[in-house]
Amino acid sequence: YANEKLADAVDLTHHLSELSKRRKTSPLKGMQKYMTKPGTLMLAGGLPDPSYFPFASIGGEAMAPDSYALTTDKPSSSGPLSWLWNIFGASKDKTTPIVIPRFPTGPNELSLADSLQYGPATGVALLQQFIHDFAERVYQPGYKNWTTLIHVGNTDGWSRCVQTLCNPGEVILTEEWTYPSAVALAAPYEVTPVPVGMDAEGMSASSLEDVLANWDEAARGAKRPHVMYTVPVGQNPCGMTMGLQRKKEIYEICVKYDVVIVEDDPYYFLQEGAYVPKAERKSATVQDTQDGFIKSLVPSYLKVDYQGRVVRLDTFSKTIAPGSRLGFFTCNPVFAERFERQGETTTQRPCGFGQALIGQLLTKQWGLDNYVRWLHGLQAQYTARRDALVDGILEGFDSSLSYSDGSYFAAGLPVYSCFLQRGARKKQLGRVLSFVAPTSGMFVWVTVHFDGLPDVPPQDDPEAPRDHETRLWVRFAEAGLLVAPGAFFASTPAIPRADRGHYRIAFSMGPHETLKKGMGIFTKQLQAYFDDALARGA
Ligand code: PMP
Ligand code: PLP
Numbered sequence: 001y002a003n004e005k006l007a008d009a010v011d012l013t014h015h016l017s018e019l020s021k022r023r024k025t026s027p028l029k030g031m032q033k034y035m036t037k038p039g040t041l042m043l044a045g046g047l048p049d050p051s052y053f054p055f056a057s058i059g060g061e062a063m064a065p066d067s068y069a070l071t072t073d074k075p076s077s078s079g080p081l082s083w084l085w086n087i088f089g090a091s092k093d094k095t096t097p098i099v100i101p102r103f104p105t106g107p108n109e110l111s112l113a114d115s116l117q118y119g120p121a122t123g124v125a126l127l128q129q130f131i132h133d134f135a136e137r138v139y140q141p142g143y144k145n146w147t148t149l150i151h152v153g154n155t156d157g158w159s160r161c162v163q164t165l166c167n168p169g170e171v172i173l174t175e176e177w178t179y180p181s182a183v184a185l186a187a188p189y190e191v192t193p194v195p196v197g198m199d200a201e202g203m204s205a206s207s208l209e210d211v212l213a214n215w216d217e218a219a220r221g222a223k224r225p226h227v228m229y230t231v232p233v234g235q236n237p238c239g240m241t242m243g244l245q246r247k248k249e250i251y252e253i254c255v256k257y258d259v260v261i262v263e264d265d266p267y268y269f270l271q272e273g274a275y276v277p278k279a280e281r282k283s284a285t286v287q288d289t290q291d292g293f294i295k296s297l298v299p300s301y302l303k304v305d306y307q308g309r310v311v312r313l314d315t316f317s318k319t320i321a322p323g324s325r326l327g328f329f330t331c332n333p334v335f336a337e338r339f340e341r342q343g344e345t346t347t348q349r350p351c352g353f354g355q356a357l358i359g360q361l362l363t364k365q366w367g368l369d370n371y372v373r374w375l376h377g378l379q380a381q382y383t384a385r386r387d388a389l390v391d392g393i394l395e396g397f398d399s400s401l402s403y404s405d406g407s408y409f410a411a412g413l414p415v416y417s418c419f420l421q422r423g424a425r426k427k428q429l430g431r432v433l434s435f436v437a438p439t440s441g442m443f444v445w446v447t448v449h450f451d452g453l454p455d456v457p458p459q460d461d462p463e464a465p466r467d468h469e470t471r472l473w474v475r476f477a478e479a480g481l482l483v484a485p486g487a488f489f490a491s492t493p494a495i496p497r498a499d500r501g502h503y504r505i506a507f508s509m510g511p512h513e514t515l516k517k518g519m520g521i522f523t524k525q526l527q528a529y530f531d532d533a534l535a536r537g538a
Contacts, residue, residue, distance in 0.1 A: 003136070006144040009308020009332035015226060015260050016338060020164040023341045032120060050102060050113035057101045058112065058353060062361050064094035065370035068377030071285040098365055100356045110364070115356040121343035123150035123350060127359035133368055135330045138294055139312065141302040147336045149329045150355075152347045154264055157313040157327055158182055158229070160339045161262050165227045166191045171220070173211065173228040173259065175203050177445075177489045177502075179236045182229055182264065193491040194225055200409030200436065202232055202240040205249035212257040227260050233298065234267025234441020237489040237504040241271060241439040243411070244299050251304045263301045263312045267441035269319055269375040271297050272383040274413060275437030278391050286380070290372040293379075308332030316358065318442075319375055324354050382442065382508070385515065389444055389507035390437045392516040393418070396523020397433075409436055418523075420530050432530055442508040445486075448472065448526065451499040454537030469501030472529050476503075481521040 034040050104111040108126065115124045122128055132148045135141070151157045166172065168190035174183070176195035183193055197207030215224040232242040254261055301310045308331070315327035329339055349355070362371055394402045397418040404414035418433040435446040450468040465471050473485045486502025496502075505522070507515055 003144055006142065007306065008145045009143050009334070011334075012260065012307075012309060012332060013334055015165050016334075017163065017165055017167050019167075020338045020342070023338065023345075025341065026344055029344075045118060047118050050117065053102065053112055053116050055102070055112055055116070057099055058356060059097060059099035060357065061095040062098045062365045064096070065366050065374040066288070066377065067094065068374075068381050069285070070288055070376055070380050071283060096365065098357065098360050100360050110356055110360050112352070112356060115359065116352040119349055121150075121340050121347075121349050124352075124355045124359050126363045127355055130359070130363045130368070131328045134371070135302075135314075135328075137368065138297075138372075139300045139302040139330060141310075141330065142304055142306040143308050143332075145333055146302070146308065146330060147333050149331075149336045149339055149343075150350060151313075151327050151329060151339070151343065152325045152350045153317055153322075153327045154266055154313040154315040155181065155185070156325075156347060157311075157315070157329055158262065158264060159185055160329075160342050161227075161229075161311055161313075162186050162189055162191055163342065164335065164338045165260055165262075169222060170227070171222045171225045173208065173225045173230075174491045175230060175235060175238075176491050176495050177235075177238055177486075178229070178491045179231055179264070180488050183491060186229075193229075194220075195491045195495060198235075198238065198240070200240060200411035200413055201246045202235045202238070202242040203230055203246075203250060205246060205253060208250060209253050212253065212259070224257065226258060227262065228254065229262050229264065231264050231267075232301065233265055234270055234438070234443070236267075236441065237443055237484070237486070237502075238445040239436075239438025239441050239443050240411075241298055244304070247299070247301050248304050251301065251310075254309060255307060259309070261301055261305075261310045263310055265300065265312060266315045266318050268297065268300065268314070269379060270382045270442065271379060271440040272386045273439060275387065275390050275439075277394070278387070281387065286376075288373065288376070290369050290376070293372060293376045302330055311335060319378065320358060320361075324358055326350050326354055326358060385507040385512065386438060386444070388512040389505065389515045389519060390416075392519025393433075393435070393444070393446070393523060395516075396519055397527075402433075405431075405434070411439075413437070413439070420527055422531065422534065429530075429534075433526060442506050444505045444507065446503050446505065448501040448503070449499070450501055453530065453533045457536065467498065467501075468533075469496070469503075472501060472526065473503070475525050475529055476522060479521050479525050481518050481525070483522070 031044055035042065100110050100112055102112045110124065110126055128150060131150065135148050162185060166189060170191050171194045172186065172191055173196055174193040175198050194211060196211055197204045212224060217223060300312055302312050311329060311331040313327065313329060316324040329336060394416065398421060401421060402416065402418040405417035407415045409415060413436050416435055417431045420429040420432045422429050430452050431449050433446055433448055435444060438444055453468060456466050456468065456471060465474065469485055469487060476483055484504040487496050489504065490496050
């Protein structure tokens, strides 16, 4: 990797917010260089003596990195708890003990004395090194002086971005359907979204150019946005995957209009590829090479970032566990320094127990190659789950009434349409449901076509929902199925349309049978809702 040949990041200091510029370096920081000097007597900081930490050691049992096969088939397993492991196709045979002692047992060893202690906001050194090596191997940023910095998950990462890059009253570019917590986080800072249109690859480059080129400050009541929030892989909620070419186009537009791209990418390793209908699907075992897996993934925005204008947010939430509360930035050193200052006065270093356990797992137990192998196994698991859920939807309709309707999204993905049949003569009525099977992430995003349905009649209860989307959502919930209503994900209230409803359906949890059962309820209640509404209107 020819890092040395690349140029440094351009100067993007002018993107820093007033708040961020007001952050001073802590007066205690000057002490830090002496803290690591061997032999120094440390009587300055209020560091509790490690012998007072009530844990002599911590530990657990780590799964083998190849616990999940690289196939969409479920391998059989035996032994205690095999029924549970069988559900997910993992083998319980190969766990190994993991122990972190109070004091290091040698150089380059993790210890509680270090990880549970106060220390720089950059976190435990070994984990810091691992994160840097990982980013270099997988993302290969397009400039020289990029850096990584640990954070407390992408929620924390995005929170630091908003405070570091945005001033009150500013607007940010987002996909028109986006992750609601990202919007909710920015709102109290008086930072609001400007929706950019989407297509089969997520954010549309032409729509972005259109928004930026025709920005009318007076009409919009805000300066042209200089920050973008985007979820390019497993787009939440819509499930698209943005290819390299689109990323290049969007990046060039961001260079032209001087926009910083915040790439929130929790689903990067869950790239499932195109859905193949059940009848045509062949089970395949993929060859186990780490480099092959990494090459098969669409590159991050970092790869095209020759100026240092991408802040990439990675999280261990979907690759280890959400409760890890660990993740990291990859970005230019100017932004990283401000993020670090912010960390010093808010979260400090992430929880030491988590850093110790995850640090030991990644750096000692597994190592980089094995962690990549683990990620590869997860990809296979999520692919099988995506398939099970999409199968369940298509099977919920008569097969002649649910099919790819011949239309294709730009990325060459078929649009599935499902139709309603009614009456003794099985008269085929209009399309009620359409979706594109997701190519990454954890969610299927469906569109319900309410056009053609009579308006919702007046209700006795004035509190009762008046829109079809909410009414159908309540019907699902009453029937025992909870999905997320589309309106939650609208970046602005102007995005949803009355004649269309959307639902985000997660395939991330539970046995495949549960996914199928859930889609049984979904398709049945959907059709019953249309039957009832049409009968009422007739
Ligand atoms: N407040 C005071 C007065 C302190 O002395 C310290 C720790 N030295 C803190 C806050 C930091 O507390 P915490 O480790 O819980 O963030
Ligand atoms: N960003 C997106 C797009 C997400 O979908 C999620 C989780 O659902 C998060 C961030 C939250 O990540 P974390 O657990 O790292 O805070």
